[in-house]
Amino acid sequence: MYFPNLATVxxxxxxxxxxxxxxxxxxxxxxxxxxxxxxxxSNRIANAITAAGLRPGSRVAYLGKESxxxxxxxxAAAKSATVLVPIxxxxxxxxxxxxxxxxxxxxxxxxxxxxxxxxxxxxxxLDHGFDAWQAGQPDTDRVPGTSPDDPIVQLYTSGTTGLxxxxxxAQRSFFAIRDALARDGLDWIDWRAGDRSLIGIPGFHxxxxxxxxxxxxxxxxxxxxxxxxxxDAVRLIREHGITTVxxxxxxxxxxxxxxxxxxxxxxxxxxxxxxxxxxSETLLTEAIRVCDAEFAQIYGxxxxxxxxxxxxxxxxxxxxxxxxxxxxxxxxxxxxxxDQTGDPLPTDEVGEVCLKTPxxxxxxxxxxxxxxxxxxxxxxxxxxxxxxxxxxxxxxxDRLKDMIIVAGENIYPTEIENALSKHPAVAEAAVVGIPxxxxxxxxxxxxxxxxxxxxGPRELxxxxxxxxxxxxxxxxxxxxxxxPRNPSGKILRRELRxxxxxxxxxxxx
Numbered sequence: 001m002y003f004p005n006l007a008t009v010x011x012x013x014x015x016x017x018x019x020x021x022x023x024x025x026x027x028x029x030x031x032x033x034x035x036x037x038x039x040x041x042s043n044r045i046a047n048a049i050t051a052a053g054l055r056p057g058s059r060v061a062y063l064g065k066e067s068x069x070x071x072x073x074x075x076a077a078a079k080s081a082t083v084l085v086p087i088x089x090x091x092x093x094x095x096x097x098x099x100x101x102x103x104x105x106x107x108x109x110x111x112x113x114x115x116x117x118x119x120x121x122x123x124x125x126l127d128h129g130f131d132a133w134q135a136g137q138p139d140t141d142r143v144p145g146t147s148p149d150d151p152i153v154q155l156y157t158s159g160t161t162g163l164x165x166x167x168x169x170a171q172r173s174f175f176a177i178r179d180a181l182a183r184d185g186l187d188w189i190d191w192r193a194g195d196r197s198l199i200g201i202p203g204f205h206x207x208x209x210x211x212x213x214x215x216x217x218x219x220x221x222x223x224x225x226x227x228x229x230x231x232d233a234v235r236l237i238r239e240h241g242i243t244t245v246x247x248x249x250x251x252x253x254x255x256x257x258x259x260x261x262x263x264x265x266x267x268x269x270x271x272x273x274x275x276x277x278x279x280s281e282t283l284l285t286e287a288i289r290v291c292d293a294e295f296a297q298i299y300g301x302x303x304x305x306x307x308x309x310x311x312x313x314x315x316x317x318x319x320x321x322x323x324x325x326x327x328x329x330x331x332x333x334x335x336x337x338x339d340q341t342g343d344p345l346p347t348d349e350v351g352e353v354c355l356k357t358p359x360x361x362x363x364x365x366x367x368x369x370x371x372x373x374x375x376x377x378x379x380x381x382x383x384x385x386x387x388x389x390x391x392x393x394x395x396x397x398d399r400l401k402d403m404i405i406v407a408g409e410n411i412y413p414t415e416i417e418n419a420l421s422k423h424p425a426v427a428e429a430a431v432v433g434i435p436x437x438x439x440x441x442x443x444x445x446x447x448x449x450x451x452x453x454x455x456g457p458r459e460l461x462x463x464x465x466x467x468x469x470x471x472x473x474x475x476x477x478x479x480x481x482x483x484p485r486n487p488s489g490k491i492l493r494r495e496l497r498x499x500x501x502x503x504x505x506x507x508x509x
Contacts, residue, residue: 045137275307
């Protein structure tokens with residue numbers, strides 16, 4: 001199921017609406033749209049966006065749980081040549097406000113329950129007035145005149161300064177890897193007639209929107225969950241005859257932990273794609289046994305347009321040393337390992353992993369300094385430490401950046417440290433990631449209190465809830481006399497992490 005003529009997001013839904021108009025394109029919470037309906041609806045919304053005064057390049061944001069409306073708006077943005085800014089609905093009002101202001105969003109689609117976090121922006125409530133807002137607009141075809149190099153989405157990822165940065169991705173980010181696999185006849189990630197895909201990763205993550213677009217590109221049926229719930233996921237797999245799934249390892253663990261779950265529940269599943277954080281060999285072995293499907297691991301960043309490296313199904317043999325690798329680059333993707341001076345390192349030597357991929361980002365929005373630090377001569381500097389083996393497989397061993405990954409969510413310590421420092425009893429704080437069997441990693445905060453001040457974990461937790469999304473809040477607090485620093489004042493995070501990671505082969509979990 002490969003259609004080489006598709007190269008822009010707007011062209012995808014129009015093509016399949018003409019080819020197979022009655023095929024169900026998207027199902028969510030019992031509601032569904034055929035490709036013909038998705039095409040007409042997105043045309044009408046695109047015309048409404050233009051009528052609201054937005055021009056090509058204007059930012060349109062979405063704040064809500066996964067729904068068919070999200071994909072109507074994605075295709076409408078493509079057809080109006082605007083750029084979609086998906087926002088994590090679990091963020092606080094302050095975090096949402098930063099994204100809206102930084103992106104220059106002019107129109108926000110938002111669930112009624114979340115509308116109070118939006119200020120100083122034109123809003124359309126998805127569950128109150130969405131139909132009325134677009135009423136009267138024509139649903140005829142639109143020709144946006146965009147190219148594969150034009151921007152289509154702006155995804156926000158946490159930054160080392162504590163403020164999220166907007167990663168601008170071009171239309172080609174959703175087609176480049178597909179094209180590379182097809183050119184070389186590889187079935188690492190493939191689509192067949194009659195496939196049904198489960199979208200479990202939310203669309204405000206690059207993995208979620210990228211996976212959904214692969215299903216739409218192939219013209220198959222996509223089943224979305226408003227939010228991931230393992231019991232619902234097992235039910236949907238059975239009821240819809242799901243054949244392809246994309247998950248982060250913590251989701252896979254929750255699926256396998258469901259009461260009485262067994263091979264029969266995954267009888268229709270032929271391929272499971274996983275990524276977003278490292279996976280334990282124990283979990284992977286159990287998943288292969290229970291699900292009896294092909295597995296493919298993907299590795300990449302928002303900045304690389306999602307996946308750049310893949311561990312193909314053929315390498316998923318229990319006991320194989322290849323299971324400890326992230327994988328090998330797709331055709332057309334280059335990898336190099338560099339030292340601290342930027343020079344390439346030989347095989348088996350650990351350094352920073354750098355990737356050159358045709359799916360890479362255009363820029364960090366309105367942040368040329370950060371762009372120049374990450375995107376250098378076409379290479380994305382990942383901030384991950386790893387090495388290449390003699391067979392060209394990439395192995396990830398540590399992080400050069402301070403990022404923590406909890407159940408696939410990227411978290412940067414500085415943001416949490418800044419929030420903690422605003423508590424009147426906190427003199428200084430340092431945050432690190434520690435191993436967690438359920439979510440891969442957990443957030444641990446080391447806190448030094450001011451003289452004659454007191455504050456316990458519960459007080460700090462409640463304080464942080466006012467300014468941070470719940471997944472960023474530490475699950476563990478350690479109280480120390482002082483945070484260790486080097487002579488230049490930089491926090492010695494590795495020293496704090498060492499006691500938790502001692503004896504492990506990798507410093508990521």
